[in-house]
Amino acid sequence: MEYTPEHMSDRATVLHVDLDAxxxxxxxxxxxxxxxxxxxxxxxxxxxxxxxxxxxxxxxxxxxxxxxxxxxxxxxxxxxxxxxxYHYYSVASKQFHAILRDFSPLVEPAGADEAYMDVAGTEQLFGAAAEVAARIKARVNAEIGITASVGVSVNKLVSKVASDAGKPNGLVVVEAGTEAAFFAPRPIRELPMVGRRTAEVLTSLGIRTIGDIARTPEAALVAKFGKHGAELRQRALGIFDAPVVAQRGDAKSISRDITFDTDEPDGDRLRAVLRSQAERIAKELSTSGKAARTVSLRLRFPPFETLSRSFTPSVAVDVADEVYAHGVALFERAWAENDRRPVRLIGLGVHNIVERARQLRLGETLEADRLQDTVEALRDRYGGASVLRANELQRNPYRHRDGDYIPPFSAPKLDPAAAPDEEVREAIDGAHPPADWP
Ligand SMILES: [Mg+2]
Incomplete structure (x- = not known):
C-alpha cells in the first residue's frame, strides 16, 4: 500500500490513556x-x-x-x-473507562487499564486534546486515587509510544507532522512492533533507534522480515492508519494473552497462566451477564509460529472452571502436537458471546454457577481476599484482615527516584499479529 500524508489526520486528536503500573x-x-x-x-x-x-x-x-x-x-x-x-482492580477499571466516555463517545478499550480515544469535534465542550488529557488525568487521580499517563498525537501508534515515554504520570503531546522526528531518537524496543527477537535481528544490522529503521531501505528490511519489513518501516515513520473504533458494552470477544520475556518451557506454569486468564475472562462475562459459545487458545512458539485453536461446546460457558477446562484441553492437544516446545505467548479467549441463560442445563448441576455467584457476592461485600478457594489458601502465605492481604515482610527503603521502565511489549514478529494491536 502506498502511504501519503492524506492517510494521516492533520490534527493531534487521538489519545492513548494508560494507568501507571x-x-x-x-x-x-x-x-x-x-x-x-x-x-x-x-x-x-x-x-x-x-x-x-x-x-x-x-x-x-x-x-x-x-x-x-x-x-x-x-x-x-x-x-x-x-x-x-482481579475483583478489586476491575471496579477501578470500570470507573476508569466511564471517566473516558465522559469526554468522547469514541473510546476504544485496549485492556483493563488502557484505552484509545479520539476527541476530534469535542473542543467546544472540553477544549483541545491536550486539555482533555489533563482533565482526564486529574479525574483519574481524584476519583480512583492512582495516576495515568497520556499520549496525544494524530494516531494510535504514536500516542501509545508517547504515553509510554511519559510514564509515570506523564502527558506527552506529539504535534501533527512531528511523528517521525519524535520517534527518531528513541530505542527500537519502544516501537510496539519490535519484540525481543526482532530487536536482536535489528541490532545485528547496526540498527539501534527507530530513526535508524526509518533510514534503512525498505528492501533490506523486507529481506530480513518478509512482508512485515515494509510495515515496520512505515511504523518507524509514525504512520498508522487504523482509526479509533468505539466499543461499548457488548464485546464480541474477550481475551487475555501474555508474551513471555523468556520462552516458557514449564507446562504447570503455562496452565497456571491459563487458569488466571480463565478467571479474568469469567469475571468479565459474569459482570456483563453474558456467556460464550466458543473458547479459543492462542500459542506462539519462537521464532514466528503462531497457532490458534478453538472449540464450541454444546452449551455456552460462563464460569472460570468451564473456560479453563476447555482452554486447557485445547492447550494440551496443541502443545503435545508441537513437541511441548517452550512457548513465547499464550492467550485464552471466548467468542460468540450470548446472553447468559439462567435455566438449568440438562445433565448439569448449577453448583458451579451458585458457587461463583456466592463467591462474587461475598467478595463484593467483604473485599477480594475474603473468599479464597481452598487451593488458593494453600499457596497464599498471607493472612488477611478486612479483605486485604497482609504480607509479612521487612523490606529496606529504596530511592523512590525510580526510572520508568519499559512495559512488556507484544512482539509482532510472527505471521499473525494480534488483531487488537497496538
Ligand atoms: Mg498500564
Missing amino acids: FYVSMELRRRPELRGLPVVVAGGLGNRGVVNTASYEARRFGVRSAMPVSQARRLCPQAVFLESD
Whole structure:
C-alpha cells in the first residue's frame, strides 16, 4: 500500500490513556505503607506464579511483567509479593473507562487499564486534546486515587509510544507532522512492533533507534522480515492508519494473552497462566451477564509460529472452571502436537458471546454457577481476599484482615527516584499479529 500524508489526520486528536503500573498502584492505594518499596503483583505466588505488574522500584531490579515469580524473587528477594486481586482492580477499571466516555463517545478499550480515544469535534465542550488529557488525568487521580499517563498525537501508534515515554504520570503531546522526528531518537524496543527477537535481528544490522529503521531501505528490511519489513518501516515513520473504533458494552470477544520475556518451557506454569486468564475472562462475562459459545487458545512458539485453536461446546460457558477446562484441553492437544516446545505467548479467549441463560442445563448441576455467584457476592461485600478457594489458601502465605492481604515482610527503603521502565511489549514478529494491536 502506498502511504501519503492524506492517510494521516492533520490534527493531534487521538489519545492513548494508560494507568501507571495499574495493579501495583491499586495495591499501594489501599496499602500506602508500601509506597517506595519494590512491590510485585503476581497471579499466584508459588513457583508456578507469573508476574502481572511490578512497581517502578522493582523494575529497577529487572523484574518484568510475564516473568516467573521464582525469577522475580531471585532478582529482587526483598520485594513485597502480593497475589493479584482481579475483583478489586476491575471496579477501578470500570470507573476508569466511564471517566473516558465522559469526554468522547469514541473510546476504544485496549485492556483493563488502557484505552484509545479520539476527541476530534469535542473542543467546544472540553477544549483541545491536550486539555482533555489533563482533565482526564486529574479525574483519574481524584476519583480512583492512582495516576495515568497520556499520549496525544494524530494516531494510535504514536500516542501509545508517547504515553509510554511519559510514564509515570506523564502527558506527552506529539504535534501533527512531528511523528517521525519524535520517534527518531528513541530505542527500537519502544516501537510496539519490535519484540525481543526482532530487536536482536535489528541490532545485528547496526540498527539501534527507530530513526535508524526509518533510514534503512525498505528492501533490506523486507529481506530480513518478509512482508512485515515494509510495515515496520512505515511504523518507524509514525504512520498508522487504523482509526479509533468505539466499543461499548457488548464485546464480541474477550481475551487475555501474555508474551513471555523468556520462552516458557514449564507446562504447570503455562496452565497456571491459563487458569488466571480463565478467571479474568469469567469475571468479565459474569459482570456483563453474558456467556460464550466458543473458547479459543492462542500459542506462539519462537521464532514466528503462531497457532490458534478453538472449540464450541454444546452449551455456552460462563464460569472460570468451564473456560479453563476447555482452554486447557485445547492447550494440551496443541502443545503435545508441537513437541511441548517452550512457548513465547499464550492467550485464552471466548467468542460468540450470548446472553447468559439462567435455566438449568440438562445433565448439569448449577453448583458451579451458585458457587461463583456466592463467591462474587461475598467478595463484593467483604473485599477480594475474603473468599479464597481452598487451593488458593494453600499457596497464599498471607493472612488477611478486612479483605486485604497482609504480607509479612521487612523490606529496606529504596530511592523512590525510580526510572520508568519499559512495559512488556507484544512482539509482532510472527505471521499473525494480534488483531487488537497496538
Ligand atoms: Mg498500564
